[in-house]
Amino acid sequence: xxxxxxxxxxxxxxxxxxxxxxxxxxxxxxxxxxxxxxxxxxxxxxxxxxxxxxxxxxxxxxxxxxxxxxxxxxxxxxxxxxxxxxxxxxxxxxxxxxxxxxxxxxxxxxxxxxxxxxxxxxxxxxxxxxxxxxxxxxxxxxxxxxxxxxxxxxxxxxxxxxxxxxxxxxxxxxxxxxxxxxxxxxxxxxxxxxxxxxxxxxxxxxxxxxxxxxxxxxxxxxxxxxxxxxxxxxxxxxxxxxxxxxxxxxxxxxxxxxxxxxxxxxxxxxxxxxxxxxxxxxxxxxxxxxxxxxxxxxxxxxxxxxxxxxxxxxxxxxxxxxxxxxxxxxxxxxxxxxxxxxxxxxxxxxxxxxxxxxxxxxxxxxxxxxxxxxxxxxxxxxxxxxxxxxxxxxxxxxxxxxxxxxxxxxxxxxxxxxxxxxxxxxxxxxx
Amino acid sequence: xxxxxxxxxxxxxxxxxxxxxxxxxxxxxxxxxxxxxxxxxxxxxxxxxxxxxxxxxxxxxxxxxxxxxxxxxxxxxxxxxxxxxxxxxxxxxxxxxxxxxxxxxxxxxxxxxxxxxxxxxxxxxxxxxxxxxxxxxxxxxxxxxx
Numbered sequence: 001x002x003x004x005x006x007x008x009x010x011x012x013x014x015x016x017x018x019x020x021x022x023x024x025x026x027x028x029x030x031x032x033x034x035x036x037x038x039x040x041x042x043x044x045x046x047x048x049x050x051x052x053x054x055x056x057x058x059x060x061x062x063x064x065x066x067x068x069x070x071x072x073x074x075x076x077x078x079x080x081x082x083x084x085x086x087x088x089x090x091x092x093x094x095x096x097x098x099x100x101x102x103x104x105x106x107x108x109x110x111x112x113x114x115x116x117x118x119x120x121x122x123x124x125x126x127x128x129x130x131x132x133x134x135x136x137x138x139x140x141x142x143x144x145x146x147x148x149x150x151x152x153x154x155x156x157x158x159x160x161x162x163x164x165x166x167x168x169x170x171x172x173x174x175x176x177x178x179x180x181x182x183x184x185x186x187x188x189x190x191x192x193x194x195x196x197x198x199x200x201x202x203x204x205x206x207x208x209x210x211x212x213x214x215x216x217x218x219x220x221x222x223x224x225x226x227x228x229x230x231x232x233x234x235x236x237x238x239x240x241x242x243x244x245x246x247x248x249x250x251x252x253x254x255x256x257x258x259x260x261x262x263x264x265x266x267x268x269x270x271x272x273x274x275x276x277x278x279x280x281x282x283x284x285x286x287x288x289x290x291x292x293x294x295x296x297x298x299x300x301x302x303x304x305x306x307x308x309x310x311x312x313x314x315x316x317x318x319x320x321x322x323x324x325x326x327x328x329x330x331x332x333x334x335x336x337x338x339x340x341x342x343x344x345x346x347x348x349x350x351x352x353x354x355x356x357x358x359x360x361x362x363x364x365x366x367x368x369x370x371x372x373x374x375x376x377x378x379x380x381x382x383x384x385x386x387x388x389x390x391x392x393x394x395x396x397x398x399x400x401x402x403x404x405x406x407x408x409x410x411x412x413x414x415x416x417x418x419x420x421x422x423x424x425x426x427x428x429x430x431x
Numbered sequence: 432x433x434x435x436x437x438x439x440x441x442x443x444x445x446x447x448x449x450x451x452x453x454x455x456x457x458x459x460x461x462x463x464x465x466x467x468x469x470x471x472x473x474x475x476x477x478x479x480x481x482x483x484x485x486x487x488x489x490x491x492x493x494x495x496x497x498x499x500x501x502x503x504x505x506x507x508x509x510x511x512x513x514x515x516x517x518x519x520x521x522x523x524x525x526x527x528x529x530x531x532x533x534x535x536x537x538x539x540x541x542x543x544x545x546x547x548x549x550x551x552x553x554x555x556x557x558x559x560x561x562x563x564x565x566x567x568x569x570x571x572x573x574x575x576x577x
């Protein structure tokens with residue numbers, strides 16, 4: 001058992017996670033901007049535009065923040081030091097920053113060279129990060145706590161592998177077997193496996209920590225992510241031949257039930273929090289959990305919807321999960337992580353007295369974070385029902401929603417930049 | 432055996448509760464209540480640090496030979512939290528709610544991450560290393576004057 005990782009000295013310098021956090025909102029802004037000019041993403045979730053936009057959000061925004069945060073959280077909270085963290089952080093950052101737009105361009109222009117380039121750069125950048133994180137996770141000093149995060153890392157590897165297979169097939173590098181449709185599997189492992197499992201693993205640690213709530217029920221934190229993983233495996237058709245369809249359905253339902261269970265448990269312990277001060281992070285989390293419940297309720301109903309609503313409902317579901325659930329949770333976390341790290345590194349670097357440097361609320365004041373939440377909420381209220389509205393109203397709601405998404409991304413970016421500016425102004429150094 | 436973990440984790444919960452009460456009172460600018468709650472919180476926290484620094488850590492270090500290991504990290508974090516507590520006390524004295532709430536947000540992050548590390552890593556290690564004397568450890572910490 002190693003405990004070296006408990007120390008902040010094992011964590012990366014402030015600059016490393018901060019670069020991830022400052023680049024991420026720009027990808028969200030890019031996605032919002034492009035979506036305004038592209039229209040076919042609304043008619044088909046597998047359209048080139050939809051695929052490009054989805055990857056800008058999942059890789060450029062969500063994975064960008066999640067990896068930056070993981071490199072910080074693993075050593076400090078889980079006692080799982082990440083080997084060679086500085087260099088590995090650069091690999092991940094460059095891989096995501098360059099590989100993601102290349103990949104998105106490859107989809108949107110149906111251009112194999114860009115697809116190859118994007119795929120290669122992403123793999124080259126993410127592989128060192130994954131290997132390094134895996135080393136840390138194996139040696140974690142708190143193994144039972146690390147399990148959901150291990151599962152999420154495993155799911156990221158599966159997602160990436162399926163993604164490589166798909167991108168290679170799409171760009172003609174190799175021929176995929178016609179019998180296997182890997183696209184829904186890639187999406188499921190990425191959204192449920194990587195994003196949702198990681199959020200759950202982190203939630204077990206941070207939700208009780210931030211609001212002083214009771215812990216999650218022990219049986220839930222012990223088994224829930226295993227149920228989801230089992231659901232994913234069933235969905236992936238590992239069941240007996242002939243039972244494939246039934247197994248897949250059971251897998252889907254298990255995942256939806258577990259998602260709702262997680263969201264309700266989170267809302268329940270948050271309702272019993274001891275800390276009653278208004279908190280924008282709490283609001284982002286509640287919005288995220290409500291969106292997760294909405295997604296998990298909508299998913300099993302898709303099959304029963306009239307044909308003309310099928311695809312629209314899937315677009316709405318994707319938006320509810322990516323922007324309503326994942327982006328809300330990520331935004332809420334950034335408003336704790338960035339002000340705290342700015343304060344902490346400033347204090348450590350300068351040795352200043354606590355009263356002499358800006359505290360967390362001065363790094364990013366509520367009056368700046370709150371408008372971001374309002375923009376985000378208004379965006380969801382417009383974008384989620386937009387696919388179901390009659391033509392002129394639908395177009396208006398979509399455009400207005402995308403403008404709000406862009407405005408929210410800019411607000412978030414400026415808020416995070418403010419913490420960086422105060423950190424530097426008070427004598428902090430970003431190496 | 433999880434005696435030490437149980438005992439000190441319960442102490443954390445007690446401090447957390449007092450922290451939340453003080454913060455809730457200050458947030459509603461109930462200064463009289465806020466001041467007394469803060470004082471209770473501060474006293475409980477310092478008492479908890481003392482239990483660790485004068486009973487648990489020395490015993491752990493003596494038994495495991497690790498004097499620059501996890502206990503050194505925890506002592507360092509205690510120093511930081513003591514300083515933040517002091518600044519919070521000054522904000523209360525000045526009736527400056529914004530300053531207090533900014534500092535308490537900072538304190539919460541320091542305190543809860545610190546507690547998490549102790550409860551998930553250090554205390555279980557201590558329970559293992561000091562299994563034969565865990566009951567005695569708890570008794571000594573209980574006896575420590577506040």
